[in-house]
Amino acid sequence: xxxxxxxxxxxxxxxxxQVTLSCSPISGHxxxxxxxQTPGQGLQFLFEYFSETQRNKGNFPGRFSGxxxxxxxSEMNVSTLELGDSALYLCASSIGAYNEQFxxxxxxxxxx
Amino acid sequence: AQTVTQSQPEMSVQEAExxxxxxxxxTSESDYYLFWYKQPPSRQMILVIRxxxxxxxxxxxxxxxxxxQKAAKSFSLKISDSQLGDAxxxxxxxxxxxxxxxxxxxGTTLQVKP
Numbered sequence: 001x002x003x004x005x006x007x008x009x010x011x012x013x014x015x016x017x018q019v020t021l022s023c024s025p026i027s028g029h030x031x032x033x034x035x036x037q038t039p040g041q042g043l044q045f046l047f048e049y050f051s052e053t054q055r056n057k058g059n060f061p062g063r064f065s066g067x068x069x070x071x072x073x074s075e076m077n078v079s080t081l082e083l084g085d086s087a088l089y090l091c092a093s094s095i096g097a098y099n100e101q102f103x104x105x106x107x108x109x110x111x112x
Numbered sequence: 113a114q115t116v117t118q119s120q121p122e123m124s125v126q127e128a129e130x131x132x133x134x135x136x137x138x139t140s141e142s143d144y145y146l147f148w149y150k151q152p153p154s155r156q157m158i159l160v161i162r163x164x165x166x167x168x169x170x171x172x173x174x175x176x177x178x179x180x181q182k183a184a185k186s187f188s189l190k191i192s193d194s195q196l197g198d199a200x201x202x203x204x205x206x207x208x209x210x211x212x213x214x215x216x217x218x219g220t221t222l223q224v225k226p
Contacts, residue, residue, distance in 0.1 A: 031212050043203065043216040056211045090157060094212070100147060101207075101214060103157035 001027060004093050004104035012110045018079040021107045025072050025093030031055075032074040033101060034066060037088040046089075049074055050096075078109075086111045114139040116206050118217035125194045126225050132179075133189045133220050135204030145207035146180065146187045147214070152200040160202070163187065191222075199224045 005024045013019050025032050034046040045058040049068035066076040072093070078085055088108050092101035115138045125131035137146070148160040163171045163180050171178050175192045191198055204217040 033212060033214070035214075035216075042218050043214075045213040045215070048212040050212060056213050058213070088155065092157075092214075100145070100159055100162050102159065103149075105154075105156050 004091055004102055006089075006091050006104040006107050008107060009105065010108045010110075012112065013081050014112050015081055015083060017081050018077060019081060019109060020075055020077045021089055021091075021109075023074045023076075023091030023093075023104060025074070025091075026102055029093035029095055029102075030072055031094045031096060031099075031101075032068055032072060033092045033094075034074070034076050035090040035092065036060075037090055037106070038086075043090070046076065081111045083111050085109065114141070114144075114206050114208065114215050116204055116215050116217040118202075118204050118220050120220045121218070122221045122223070124223040124225060125191070127194055127196060129194055130190060130192045131194055131222065133191075133202050133204075133222065135187045135189070135217055137185050137187065137204070137206050139185070139206065139208075141208060141210070143209040145209070146178075147205040147207060148176070148178070148187075148189045149203045149205060149216075150198075150200045151203065151219075152197075157203075161189065194224050196224050196226060198222060 031050045033048040048056040052068045063079045068074045088106045090106045092103045094101045144165045146163045150158045179188045201219045205214040
């Protein structure tokens, strides 16, 4: 079974731009969660989607948004990028909302 | 709010020896899950082991085992017969039964010396 895939793997943007990251979960998994990983803050939860509904949201500004499609694929969007948004963005999928999560390789976002 | 603490930023172990990584957590919930994840330098996060809070028996996966002390809110990972491929950052994570999010500790970098 194919693992979680994320595209693109690397992105370079400038301040003020917006970006969309994509995540395809493991086949059959209905829950997708997003995390931001930085050296200073570690791994922080962004949001979780289950059956196209956002179930939980972390403590991030409204510039961070996401959605999930009927095939469970998910996208996250960051608008008006700031230097501090530079991070590794990890997507994880699970069968249900409360099962172990399997992570993708991440998207490395650099904001210049 | 739940918190997870890993007090050892770095650990090292000799190949073939045993090492224990520490993790403590704080929660008022009675039903939850605990995980150890491994993140090698390639950055892909891999699930190492999982423990349900309602289970008294400690989880074991081959060379990896946990010491789960629910009353003390402690969840340590023991790696036996350490191998060079075990070198990675290890994260302890808390999963609530009420939400789908994981709360991670700051991580422990494990170095394996040949």
